[in-house]
Amino acid sequence: MRQTQLFTKTRREAPKDEVAKNAQLLIRAGFINKEMAGVYSYLPLGLRVLNKIVGVIREEMNSLGGQEVSLTALQDKNLWEKTGRWSDDVLDIWFKTSLKNGTEVGLGTTHEEEITNLMKNFIHSYRDLPVYAYQFQTKFRNETRAKSGIMRCREFLMKDLYSFSKDEKTHAEFYEKAKQSYLKIYERLGLGEITYVTFSSGGTFSKYSHEFQTITDAGEDSIFVHEQKKIAINKEVMIDEVLNDLGIKREDLIEKKAVEVGNIFNLGTKFSDALDLNYSDEKGSPHKVIMGCYGIGPGRVMGTIAEILSDEKGLVWPEAVAPFAVHLIAIFDKAGKVKVEADNLYKKLSEKGIEVLFDDRDATAGEKFGDGDLIGIPARYVISEKTLATESVEKKDRLTGKVEMVKISSL
């Protein structure tokens, strides 16, 4: 894409009320816009990053056998009354509104109720199980505090997978596969090294649930990390019993701030009991379906990457999620030769399917380099009168800062 065509521009300052580093950087670089606290629009560069994260997650969900659906934001009060979660005393993050006829409806904070009810149309027999269904869908959560940029929003995209299994054994096997799949996702997104499977409280049907916690001082959670075993314990469940269960010693743990970038949960029969989701086994006897839920917020992951993988100059995107692979920066000469050569190179790279942001603006080298560092595309190619003297571009790695001259013919 030609930068002269991109409608966003970098800004020197983020809005004064924006206190989160991730949002400050993303707003300054033109990736997002703040509509109100905890509510952000995605602009062209930001949407490209978000879609790449979505793409990685979708691939892994499909590998797990997940089938993609798209549920609704508007929620039927009756379903949530059956599970006891309609009351604001139970779920304190509801946004509620009404139809014209006065019927109260909620905006989905999560979708267990809707999907369990939906599956009653399709799950009747053991032959219909297992089912794994997932979606990328907007959640609404009426957070009192929303000061962490796109790491905690009132409106945000969520990938939520729900599993429906016939018994504990098949559920447990899938749950473990899903856990490995999540680890692969964070690995692919460049957060693998600093993301820990974290034991957290489990509820009625399992002793533990599992969070995926990424280490950052901007995180709202405290976890105790066992670096050697690559696991962690959420502060909430940091008791001797848990240490014994996991066979680890308190002295081997280090307390760290972290952000929860995903979680998986054994729901047992909580929702199939409340909403009456049954199946018949081989002998025709009825059973409740065993469920699990598996969540990742692509926007929160994006915010976490922006928060952690950035430096004093700006954003630093891993290749897998970068809005473009190459930032081609042309430093124009008066004779117009650079313009011709840069245009050619841009076309050739684009034809090869390489995603290039081409800085063809009439701006100073200093402005272009500054904006390039702020936007954070992994590879910067500078083309100028000087580099053309050796038929080269100057290639700079955004992460390492390493600079080398590369022949144009070899690109």
Next chain:
Amino acid sequence: MRQTQLFTKTRREAPKDEVAKNAQLLIRAGFINKEMAGVYSYLPLGLRVLNKIVGVIREEMNSLGGQEVSLTALQDKNLWEKTGRWSDDVLDIWFKTSLKNGTEVGLGTTHEEEITNLMKNFIHSYRDLPVYAYQFQTKFRNETRAKSGIMRCREFLMKDLYSFSKDEKTHAEFYEKAKQSYLKIYERLGLGEITYVTFSSGGTFSKYSHEFQTITDAGEDSIFVHEQKKIAINKEVMIDEVLNDLGIKREDLIEKKAVEVGNIFNLGTKFSDALDLNYSDEKGSPHKVIMGCYGIGPGRVMGTIAEILSDEKGLVWPEAVAPFAVHLIAIFDKAGKVKVEADNLYKKLSEKGIEVLFDDRDATAGEKFGDGDLIGIPARYVISEKTLATESVEKKDRLTGKVEMVKISSL
């Protein structure tokens, strides 16, 4: 995809409260689920169709120079008060809710306010214009009546493009290009022949706006069609003055029922006045930006296709939007030979990138054919003991019903 893996199943009956043909068929075939009146989930087959429609529209929007963004559902009351549209007396389809601190917010029915305000960060000079930005985003409209299935919803996906131009001339040029782009979209989606550019009331800044109306008895609009000129006039503006403007005679028009599958509108400076979106010209003099908006609802288009391009047996998808290109139906023999050959064929077609739904279920031929007709995939390949005797499949065209034997080696 193997049909044994697909969690949806066809249903004999749609819910009794569902009166729209499009939704009845789509629910019976397992494409969508009704959550409440005017609120539908998209299931795997339905989401595939919706995404194909989105894909076609996105290609055309990108061809127009559109840049994709994603705005928010939660809307700031202050912006809408500035344009005079916050009051329920002015906009009677609002869903409104509140933040925890009591601040009232709306759910976006449309996004002129948000995007105009957003552009104040990026549009300052004539050099920043034109800008064309679009999104695929969920709209919420509190419809009193929602009885047309996915042709009129309370929550639905919308593609809305907004144009920002420096003067009437450049605006008018883009408006005409967008009109042609819309016609191309309906053509590609299989609705070209029965979709008419329809003159409608224009508002303050233009005498007319333009609707794209597709002829169907299920439509809620009445239009007067001039078949020879391939244009129409909305009943609301069917007066002599309009006939004169268009140089057509009343007797050449035929009244028809139609559904509005898109509209384009010259907004003039309505929003840039109210929200103060200005640019400086070459001499530094300030001007208001000229805006246009351009909408298509992919779900409504899907409902319209389901409503019109279906027959007594079920859905009939055009190739461009079909959930799969081929429905491979295996009629198993006892010896197991069909199973082996069908599996092979499924794998080979899939490897070639052909999208195949493979009916590998243990069901009767009658059930499989009935479900195949209901689901409506364009090409049906039947593989059975009989067809294998000539190393062939029986190919049937869902639209024409034409049947031919095709050698497996030639597929």
